[in-house]
Amino acid sequence: MLATMAPPIIAVVNQKGGVGKTTTAINLSAAMAEVGHPTLLVDLDPQANSTSGLGLDPARARLSVYHLLTGEAAVEQVVQPTGVAGLTLVPSHIDLAGAEIELAGMPDREALLQKGLAVIPPGVEIVLIDCPPSLGLLTLNALVAATSMLIPTQCEYFALEGLRHLMYTHQLVRSRLNPKLAIAGIVMTQFDTRTTLAWDVLQTVRRTHPHHVLETLIPRNVRISEAPSHGKSVLEYDPTCRGAAAYRALAKELLER
Ligand SMILES: Nc1ncnc2c1ncn2[C@@H]1O[C@H](COP(=O)(O)OP(=O)(O)O)[C@@H](O)[C@H]1O
């Protein structure tokens, strides 16, 4: 008999905003689900972009990730279906912003999500967590609950500084809170093949983080940016565009890694 293995929990993390965390969380989840791996996406960002990007109204969710964090609800009470077959969502809520202060006063405040995700709904094979653009308590909860970090990075000069900081955070979390936290990879996003800066940054990031940079490059693609306003992943919005192909390739690369 096969032992049931706990599903991998991948935190999509970068303290910088606008680098493609939410876009990657939504489209990578959809791509994993598409190839037959039921996936749970946890929206841990008070801005709730993963929730609205998948067509759910974050103001209307009665139960959200907030209730999972406070222990008021179990994951099966909070989880919602999405328009994507095989993809379920723990929605966020705008109120989560104020809750960060409230959570700070709770015992084991950095392990609240880990506790909430101790039992994952049956059938789910992969969990992704969309993190807020900071290294505050919410992101720390993601890193304690996760088995690995996926780091979307934009091809710009300041990316290198940000990556250094993230790798330091990774070491800190490993040594103090979650010794098994791995790096799933660094994924270069909004890649513009026509600019020399993009290639220069890619080369530098590959040199400074030789084992972590993923082969798949996510191109800058207008269909990717249009999809969330239709409440869809890019894989449903325009299944044959370059953006959809890139996220399928990313899913394949990560599943084979
Ligand atoms: N590959 C891409 N091509 C075009 N636009 C993109 C791409 N990735 C992200 N974007 C756009 O960039 C903005 C920031 O992306 P987002 O995923 O919300 O970043 P984050 O979650 O890190 O703040 C969004 O408007 C998104 O639609």
Ligand SMILES: [Mg+2]
């Ligand atoms: Mg985001």
